[in-house]
Amino acid sequence: MSLDLRRYLDCAATTPVAPEVQAEIHRVERQAWANPSSLHSFGLAAAEQLERSRDQIAGLLGCSGQVVFTSGGSESIHLALLGIGGGITDQRGVPPRLLISAVEHPASEAAAQQLQRLGWTVERIPVDRRGLIDLGALGSLLTRPTQLVSLIWGQSEVGALQPIQEIGALCRSAGVLLHVDAVQVAAQRPIAFDALPIDLMSVASHKLSGPRGVGALLVRDGVPLQPIQAGGGQERGLRSGTEPVALIAGFAAALERLHALRFRGEPDPVQGVRNRLLAALLEVPGLQLTGPDPRLDPGLRLANHISLIVHSSDGRPLPGRAMVRALARLDVAISSGSACSSSRSAASPVLEALGFAARDCGSGIRLSLGDWHTDADLQDVPEALRRAMTAVAAA
Ligand SMILES: Cc1ncc(COP(=O)(O)O)c(C=O)c1O
Numbered sequence: 604m605s606l607d608l609r610r611y612l613d614c615a616a617t618t619p620v621a622p623e624v625q626a627e628i629h630r631v632e633r634q635a636w637a638n639p640s641s642l643h644s645f646g647l648a649a650a651e652q653l654e655r656s657r658d659q660i661a662g663l664l665g666c667s668g669q670v671v672f673t674s675g676g677s678e679s680i681h682l683a684l685l686g687i688g689g690g691i692t693d694q695r696g697v698p699p700r701l702l703i704s705a706v707e708h709p710a711s712e713a714a715a716q717q718l719q720r721l722g723w724t725v726e727r728i729p730v731d732r733r734g735l736i737d738l739g740a741l742g743s744l745l746t747r748p749t750q751l752v753s754l755i756w757g758q759s760e761v762g763a764l765q766p767i768q769e770i771g772a773l774c775r776s777a778g779v780l781l782h783v784d785a786v787q788v789a790a791q792r793p794i795a796f797d798a799l800p801i802d803l804m805s806v807a808s809h810k811l812s813g814p815r816g817v818g819a820l821l822v823r824d825g826v827p828l829q830p831i832q833a834g835g836g837q838e839r840g841l842r843s844g845t846e847p848v849a850l851i852a853g854f855a856a857a858l859e860r861l862h863a864l865r866f867r868g869e870p871d872p873v874q875g876v877r878n879r880l881l882a883a884l885l886e887v888p889g890l891q892l893t894g895p896d897p898r899l900d901p902g903l904r905l906a907n908h909i910s911l912i913v914h915s916s917d918g919r920p921l922p923g924r925a926m927v928r929a930l931a932r933l934d935v936a937i938s939s940g941s942a943c944s945s946s947r948s949a950a951s952p953v954l955e956a957l958g959f960a961a962r963d964c965g966s967g968i969r970l971s972l973g974d975w976h977t978d979a980d981l982q983d984v985p986e987a988l989r990r991a992m993t994a995v996a997a998a
Pocket of ligand 1: 615616674675676677678708710755757758759784785786787807809818
């Protein structure tokens with residue numbers, strides 16, 4: 604099997620660790636491998652390294668509050684929802700309420716359901732055809748007993764970017780805490796946490812050319828977060844467990860690299876490559892864009908993201924998973940929506956929430972670019988899709 608990164612178009616699922624990040628992980632594994640809670644000089648070296656990485660990540664994400672290290676996006680989301688929710692009980696017999704959107708990642712859905720089992724009610728805010736939440740519906744529910752809002756900022760399957768500034772302002776004026784799942788966004792645009800009306804934010808290293816197995820929850824000072832995992836009391840008691848110092852250093856190095864490569868204030872090169880690939884793909888009969896159209900408003904879509912529905916030349920919806928397999932045979936790696944849902948039923952709940960007809964909801968595919976891709980790397984991709992469509996339609 605070819606492992607040519609030029610043909611890897613699944614960066615919303617995960618990204619390869621960049622060489623300079625690998626070098627940093629190896630350096631720290633050699634020089635600061637000890638338990639950072641140990642009091643001897645080995646431990647102190649690890650603790651110093653850990654705090655350097657924490658400061659670096661806090662600085663790059665513009666966070667003066669707490670950076671709590673976790674194992675990744677799913678754990679950060681659980682810590683945010685259950686760490687806030689577990690401490691709030693009903694108010695004079697009225698259960699507290701959580702608002703999420705109809706297009707959350709399964710990790711947020713699962714954490715919300717866990718809160719429901721603890722006595723909370725959960726309301727899902729509907730989205731429009733592009734995947735953008737209904738701000739009117741959100742506003743009308745920001746009254747008692749709503750205590751917490753949790754929203755996906757950059758939707759992994761259809762690329763929609765929620766207007767987080769406006770959403771945060773609404774939550775602030777209602778006095779309701781806001782958690783944001785920024786797992787995709789943090790890889791695609793700079794984030795200045797302190798400047799945003801957000802109380803908690805989840806991020807993961809493996810979407811931005813860092814290692815898998817590490818992420819963080821950013822917590823604004825004064826937010827009443829409780830631990831959901833007890834033990835040695837690491838991370839100021841909020842997340843027990845020995846910190847993976849080398850992975851955390853890799854996470855910091857990956858963010859540093861991203862800022863140097865893409866977030867310098869110039870037009871993002873990835874967005875340009877994505878736009879040209881999208882234009883070429885939309886010339887292929889049978890391919891239809893889902894989510895916001897970046898040609899109309901680039902600010903509404905993740906910069907590296909393309910999502911499509913696939914039909915045969917005679918108008919039949921083609922199964923997204925069959926397309927993924929057919930493209931894999933042509934050495935092109937894509938996904939049929941969110942990687943995490945690939946083992947579940949073929950119909951996408953996200954496409955359903957956007958209002959697509961039931962027959963089309965199993966026909967979504969996603970192409971998500973890396974920062975190494977050039978136009979030349981991708982010039983054969985539309986033809987590969989044509990061939991895959993012909994093969995799947997004939998099967
Ligand atoms: C938007 C979003 N949230 C959460 C997650 C879960 O992150 P992790 O895989 O690091 O647990 C993902 C991963 O695909 C994601 O895309």
